[in-house]
Amino acid sequence: MRRIAGALGLLLAALLPAAAPAQPAPPPAAPTVFEELALAPPPGRPAILPPAPTAPLLVQSPPLLPDAPAPLLPALPPPPAPVPTPAAPVLDAPAAATPRPALVAELSQARVEITTGFTGTELLVFGATDRLIGPQPSAGHGDDVLIVAQNAPQPMVVRRKIRVLGFWINGPSARFRSVPGVYLLTGTRPLREMLSADERTTKRLGLENLPLDSTGIQDPSYRQALLQLKQDAHLWWEADTPLRIAGARLFSARLPLPATVQTGDYRVEVMLVRDGRVLARQELGFRVERVGTAASIADVARQEPLVYGLICILLAAFAGWMGSVLFRRS
Amino acid sequence: MQVYLPIAEMSVDALLLLGIGFGVGWLSGMFGVGGGFLLTPILILIGIPSPVAVASGANQTLGASVSGLIAQWRKGNVDLKMGGVLLAGGFTGSFLGVQLFAWLRRQGQVDLAVSIFYVVVLGSVGALMVRESVRAILRRRQKGAKPKRLHAHFWMHGLPFKMRFRKSRLYISVIPPLLVGFSIGVLSAVMGVGGGFMLVPAMIYLLGMPTSVVIGTSLFQVVFVAANVTVLQAVSTGSVDIVLTLLLLIGGVAGAQFGAAMGTRLRGEETRALLGAMVLAVALSLLWGLVATPESAFVIGPLP
Numbered sequence: 069m070r071r072i073a074g075a076l077g078l079l080l081a082a083l084l085p086a087a088a089p090a091q092p093a094p095p096p097a098a099p100t101v102f103e104e105l106a107l108a109p110p111p112g113r114p115a116i117l118p119p120a121p122t123a124p125l126l127v128q129s130p131p132l133l134p135d136a137p138a139p140l141l142p143a144l145p146p147p148p149a150p151v152p153t154p155a156a157p158v159l160d161a162p163a164a165a166t167p168r169p170a171l172v173a174e175l176s177q178a179r180v181e182i183t184t185g186f187t188g189t190e191l192l193v194f195g196a197t198d199r200l201i202g203p204q205p206s207a208g209h210g211d212d213v214l215i216v217a218q219n220a221p222q223p224m225v226v227r228r229k230i231r232v233l234g235f236w237i238n239g240p241s242a243r244f245r246s247v248p249g250v251y252l253l254t255g256t257r258p259l260r261e262m263l264s265a266d267e268r269t270t271k272r273l274g275l276e277n278l279p280l281d282s283t284g285i286q287d288p289s290y291r292q293a294l295l296q297l298k299q300d301a302h303l304w305w306e307a308d309t310p311l312r313i314a315g316a317r318l319f320s321a322r323l324p325l326p327a328t329v330q331t332g333d334y335r336v337e338v339m340l341v342r343d344g345r346v347l348a349r350q351e352l353g354f355r356v357e358r359v360g361t362a363a364s365i366a367d368v369a370r371q372e373p374l375v376y377g378l379i380c381i382l383l384a385a386f387a388g389w390m391g392s393v394l395f396r397r398s
Numbered sequence: 399m400q401v402y403l404p405i406a407e408m409s410v411d412a413l414l415l416l417g418i419g420f421g422v423g424w425l426s427g428m429f430g431v432g433g434g435f436l437l438t439p440i441l442i443l444i445g446i447p448s449p450v451a452v453a454s455g456a457n458q459t460l461g462a463s464v465s466g467l468i469a470q471w472r473k474g475n476v477d478l479k480m481g482g483v484l485l486a487g488g489f490t491g492s493f494l495g496v497q498l499f500a501w502l503r504r505q506g507q508v509d510l511a512v513s514i515f516y517v518v519v520l521g522s523v524g525a526l527m528v529r530e531s532v533r534a535i536l537r538r539r540q541k542g543a544k545p546k547r548l549h550a551h552f553w554m555h556g557l558p559f560k561m562r563f564r565k566s567r568l569y570i571s572v573i574p575p576l577l578v579g580f581s582i583g584v585l586s587a588v589m590g591v592g593g594g595f596m597l598v599p600a601m602i603y604l605l606g607m608p609t610s611v612v613i614g615t616s617l618f619q620v621v622f623v624a625a626n627v628t629v630l631q632a633v634s635t636g637s638v639d640i641v642l643t644l645l646l647l648i649g650g651v652a653g654a655q656f657g658a659a660m661g662t663r664l665r666g667e668e669t670r671a672l673l674g675a676m677v678l679a680v681a682l683s684l685l686w687g688l689v690a691t692p693e694s695a696f697v698i699g700p701l702p
């Protein structure tokens with residue numbers, strides 16, 4: 069009984085934000101760490117170039133090693149200073165002891181929270197490289213950065229609609245064993261220009277090279293349809309514009325997460341590409357979770373379906389009765 | 399104002415849902431039906447997955463019908479005995495209907511099945527209602543028409559297990575009400591409707607109940623069958639979205655009161671003709687959805 073009462077309380081709480089539109093949605097990804105740093109250069113260190121004041125800080129601060137687990141930034145809203153600022157500029161010591169990492173990257177947040185007002189968000193991936201990246205005015209093209217974010221693959225079924233007696237019905241189907249629910253790719257250049265076809269295939273990079281094995285009907289059009297529909301739903305995305313580069317060493321990209329993003333763990337791979345080959349890579353992760361009332365409702369519905377169903381009945385009946393009392397016209 | 403639906407796992411405009419609820423509630427208040435037959439197709443149309451639309455639609459119908467039931471109960475327009483018999487059939491029907499729904503979902507044919515159910519049921523009911531009410535209007539206009547018999551006798555009245563329903567002034571076999579209740583239960587589970595739009599004509603034309611108790615008794619059956627469907631859907635498919643339901647209800651109960659005030663000014667035949675035309679229109683639009691060439695030749699979904 070207590071459990072039912074508790075669950076009822078949760079759902080009643082859920083009703084309030086749903087009914088009260090004034091509740092402010094939590095700030096999405098912004099303001100990002102990146103911008104914070106850029107806005108406030110450390111005292112005593114004047115900004116040299118407007119977009120690049122953080123470059124020396126990021127490249128040289130030792131805590132950001134590529135293999136170290138991602139220093140989990142506390143979830144926004146309160147964005148604290150994420151990088152422990154060295155008391156004095158560390159210029160020589162670490163560089164002499166260990167080779168400087170070719171690539172460091174970080175995410176703006178380790179958690180994406182789905183609240184009752186969630187409408188999708190953007191996740192910022194940022195970092196710096198040792199050598200120059202992006203198009204160079206003097207010597208052609210520097211190194212490239214490639215970012216791929218995806219979640220755990222799951223089985224999916226693609227059905228072709230066929231016409232039977234004038235009606236369109238779901239006909240033959242192909243089952244794909246492992247389909248990433250979300251696949252987002254961006255880089256300093258289009259993937260085709262960055263990596264050779266061989267490298268793309270062996271590393272399975274890009275939407276064209278996803279390992280989509282299917283059972284059932286064997287027909288390339290099913291795979292094509294899957295690609296198309298996933299992209300239409302903004303769940304799969306290959307950026308057509310290059311990510312942002314500042315000072316030829318800093319990069320930042322915004323990964324768009326649609327409102328339909330699945331909950332769970334996501335993996336973000338940041339790769340450094342030189343001469344068509346992947347030279348260094350760093351793996352980051354974030355988690356998409358329902359929080360607050362949305363989470364409570366989904367939890368109750370999944371764990372206690374019977375209780376949830378009964379609560380739904382009571383709430384609906386109560387709302388109906390309340391409405392008739394409030395809006396009675398007699 | 400976007401709101402995230404936790405079960406449907408998508409965000410929709412809360413004002414849109416409130417508006418849909420209000421519009422459907424207004425119509426349903428006017429005609430004295432739950433409005434589920436309009437609501438579920440509209441929800442599917444705005445992109446809510448069919449299972450969630452059906453399950454939440456049933457839940458919404460329950461809420462929307464409660465106030466009507468209370469009002470009718472106060473006026474003494476509920477035939478409890480008839481309601482109980484209908485309900486016995488309704489519970490059995492909704493139980494089987496939810497099993498059927500879960501099976502269809504596994505087959506990947508849930509959208510098709512829901513649409514076909516709607517087209518067939520709404521099409522035939524709408525056509526019958528329009529035909530009947532137009533006839534009634536014409537008959538009323540003809541002076542000196544033959545006095546109508548109370549109700550016609552046909553094979554149904556020869557069935558066994560007769561029972562006396564005092565409030566309905568009927569002495570009939572329990573088999574027809576049981577069957578009516580059963581089919582409404584199945585429809586309620588598969589279509590996410592209360593079934594009032596079918597129950598009312600079935601009670602009038604098939605069972606021959608007096609119009610005064612029809613609305614109250616049908617609401618009685620609708621409330622309890624919808625409650626049953628809500629629980630069964632929550633358990634077997636887990637697709638009842640309470641946030642969606644409540645948003646629709648808030649708009650719906652407000653709209654229903656305005657609609658009811660307007661409905662009292664309409665005459666019976668005209669009301670039925672209008673309702674029939676509306677039912678037909680929904681059926682035709684869904685039929686169009688089945689026949690029209692789809693935007694994409696493929697659909698994707700999680701492996702059931």
